[in-house]
Amino acid sequence: MGKFLVEGRHPLSGRISINGAKNSALKLMVAALLGHGTFRLENVPRITDVETMAGVLRALGVEVHFTSDLLKLDVSSVRGQTPEALVKAMRASVQVMGPLLARLGRVEVARPGGCNIGSRPLDIHLAGFEQMGAKIEVKDDRFVARAPRLHGADITFRYPSVGATENIMMAATMAKGRTIIRNAAREPEIIDIQDFLNGMGAQVQGAGTPVITIDGVRELGATDFSVVPDRIEAGTYLLAFLITGGSGTVEHVVPDHLAPLLDLLEAMGAGVEIREGEVSVVSPPALKSFQVSTGPYPGFPTDMQPQVVALATQAEGRSELKEVVFDRRFGYTLELNKLGANIAPNNRAVFIQGKTDLSGASLTAGDLRGGAALVLGALAAEGQSIIGDIEHIDRGYEAMEERLQGVGAKIQRLAD
Numbered sequence: 001m002g003k004f005l006v007e008g009r010h011p012l013s014g015r016i017s018i019n020g021a022k023n024s025a026l027k028l029m030v031a032a033l034l035g036h037g038t039f040r041l042e043n044v045p046r047i048t049d050v051e052t053m054a055g056v057l058r059a060l061g062v063e064v065h066f067t068s069d070l071l072k073l074d075v076s077s078v079r080g081q082t083p084e085a086l087v088k089a090m091r092a093s094v095q096v097m098g099p100l101l102a103r104l105g106r107v108e109v110a111r112p113g114g115c116n117i118g119s120r121p122l123d124i125h126l127a128g129f130e131q132m133g134a135k136i137e138v139k140d141d142r143f144v145a146r147a148p149r150l151h152g153a154d155i156t157f158r159y160p161s162v163g164a165t166e167n168i169m170m171a172a173t174m175a176k177g178r179t180i181i182r183n184a185a186r187e188p189e190i191i192d193i194q195d196f197l198n199g200m201g202a203q204v205q206g207a208g209t210p211v212i213t214i215d216g217v218r219e220l221g222a223t224d225f226s227v228v229p230d231r232i233e234a235g236t237y238l239l240a241f242l243i244t245g246g247s248g249t250v251e252h253v254v255p256d257h258l259a260p261l262l263d264l265l266e267a268m269g270a271g272v273e274i275r276e277g278e279v280s281v282v283s284p285p286a287l288k289s290f291q292v293s294t295g296p297y298p299g300f301p302t303d304m305q306p307q308v309v310a311l312a313t314q315a316e317g318r319s320e321l322k323e324v325v326f327d328r329r330f331g332y333t334l335e336l337n338k339l340g341a342n343i344a345p346n347n348r349a350v351f352i353q354g355k356t357d358l359s360g361a362s363l364t365a366g367d368l369r370g371g372a373a374l375v376l377g378a379l380a381a382e383g384q385s386i387i388g389d390i391e392h393i394d395r396g397y398e399a400m401e402e403r404l405q406g407v408g409a410k411i412q413r414l415a416d
């Protein structure tokens with residue numbers, strides 16, 4: 001597994017260009033399974049999760065060409081069997097259930113893999129499919145779903161699950177009649193998939209609000225599309241500027257999508273400036289501690305939780321963060337404490353005593369965002385750190401070391 005070598009305590013400054021959102025691009029690739037023809041997806045990040053999803057689509061019979069940030073998909077006929085190894089590699093592959101059930105009337109997927117950040121059940125997805133007339137069987141560690149033709153349903157989610165919202169939206173595009181999803185997820189990536197599906201000829205409305213309505217159509221075509229900027233990648237790099245006492249700008253972003261994070265950074269004393277398509281931050285003389293709880297959008301994003309905990313090690317006083325979305329997303333704190341941080345996770349809450357002077361150590365990434373938090377901690381630490389298993393980071397960040405080198409970080413990727 002690859003490693004990063006980081007020499008910390010160099011204040012970062014400059015501009016970082018942000019990629020398209022991983023958590024939209026992966027779903028748009030899957031939504032294409034509903035259509036026919038050639039899709040041109042722009043602003044697609046070159047990350048390993050996209051390469052993995054490309055493998056899933058190829059195994060299903062889709063032609064995939066990926067040059068620079070342009071992904072070309074040729075969809076004609078698709079097969080209904082997903083490759084086990086790939087599905088176990090990435091949770092997002094469970095998103096193929098909706099499209100394949102709608103298009104083929106049958107789908108078989110392995111229980112999904114993905115980050116080890118807690119239990120990741122699929123009950124909300126499966127309950128929605130059953131309400132639309134699907135029969136679900138659990139065989140070994142695979143799900144087999146069958147539905148000659150899905151019909152519309154009025155579905156209320158017990159929790160606004162992002163993946164379930166996307167899966168049911170996709171299944172409903174070709175179901176008979178109207179489907180309503182109540183208590184739907186409201187993330188910006190949900191609006192992206194609505195616009196993409198409608199570009200294919202679907203009839204979806206309400207994305208971004210708690211109620212999404214889909215009227216089924218007989219067939220869907222193809223569309224060209226540009227992926228929404230990645231609000232989590234942008235937030236991660238803003239924190240890299242602040243944790244090193246520097247200042248800088250992320251460009252090609254939608255500032256609105258960063259609002260929950262920017263509110264917190266301002267409360268911590270950071271200078272925040274918003275301009276068209278970009279956000280700048282300036283470090284204050286001292287960062288203030290904070291209390292925040294994660295939550296479904298427009299709440300504070302769970303995908304920024306590890307990164308902001310790393311920042312809290314450099315804030316004066318005791319910070320507290322509650323993680324209400326996932327049940328085990330604090331694994332990285334043990335690694336940050338090896339740098340000299342004073343972080344105490346306790347069930348769903350984590351307490352951080354700052355400001356602590358960190359010093360370099362040998363660390364191991366355990367998941368995507370936890371790995372990003374370790375890079376942030378290393379950037380603030382005196383001396384050198386080694387971060388192992390950076391494949392976790394490569395799943396969601398394109399060439400992180402190059403982006404950070406561009407703003408003055410002393411970081412390099414060590415050959416395997």
Ligand code: EPZ
Pocket residue numbers: 022023024026091092115118119120121122123124125126159160161162163164302303325326327368369396
């Ligand atoms: C998506 O995961 C993202 N992944 C996650 O980002 C993100 O953290 C999450 O949404 C929340 O915003 C992708 O889009 C590929 P959920 P997803 O369904 O769809 C529980 C990253 O770092 N739940 O909203 O899996 C679930 O266990 C990743 O980029 C059920 O109980 O998230 C979790 O506790 C990490 N039953 C909570 O809901 C279900 O049927 C949120 O899950 C579905 C979910």
